[in-house]
Amino acid sequence: MSSPTPLVIGNWKLNPTTSAETKALFLAVRKQLKKDESVTVVVAPPFPFIPDLTRLSPAGRLPVAAQDVFYEESGAHTGEVSATMLASFGVSHVIIGHSERRAKGETDEVINKKIHAVLKRKLVPVVCIGESERDGQAKFYGFVEAQLRSLATGLTARQMAQVVIAYEPIWAIGTGKTATPDDVKEMQLFITTVLTKLYDRPTGKRVRIIYGGSVKPDNAKALHEGGGMHGFLVGGASLKPDDFISIVRSVSK
DSSP states (O other): OOOOOOOEEEOOOOOSSSHHHHHHHHHHHHHHHTTTTTSSEEOOOOGGGGHHHHHHOOEEEOOESSOOOOOSSSOOOOTOBBBHHHHHTOEEEEEOOOHHTTTTEEEEHHHHHHHHHHTTTEEEEEEOOOOOOTTOTTHHHHHHHHHHHHHHTTTTTTTTOOOEEEEOOOOSSSSSSSOHHHHHHHHHHHHHHHHHHHHHHHHHHHHEEEEEESOOHHHHHHHHHHHHSSEEEEGGGGGSHHHHHHHHHHTTO
């Protein structure tokens, strides 16, 4: 079975602050991408700028992701955005369960509902998991397994194969601390093992697993080659086109 195509997603979070700045950043990234890129590269801007960017990439050369979604289609849900709305603007991927959302009270049950809503609209869920700290007794593996079991609730093997798992240890997000390649490899093997137990070996190997947590140009190559994952979810470095493209190149076949 061939390895999944590497995936690198730039999570811009609450940046940039204007449409003009967002378009300029998008075009700067798109300009440096090779047409025959052996990596799927996706950027996730703030909600208001999604229509601007999908219009700038009508052929999907640089796909656009959403940073969150609501699980209902419509109704009295002030301020929410549905998967149907996102699909209508050409969004391809949706980040779900980011630690910053979990910190605001988002539960595993809500995350599971969002996954189902996104898959229903044939979008790709990028589901974030990860421990807040690493204890000496390795209890954090149990924490990660519980997250995996919850997000997989009600998903068939075929649906699960469409999901991207983004392993982001919370202690490494925006802190400058980074998991070692050995840490990442151990977690990749663990996640694959859990998915194999939940489904079967082919499904466990088909699910793309990417790493996030202070990924930078100077550590991306080592993390990719030693970590065994299928790409990265990049935060701060994705706002610097040269740095972001350098990370993309680090996973290029």
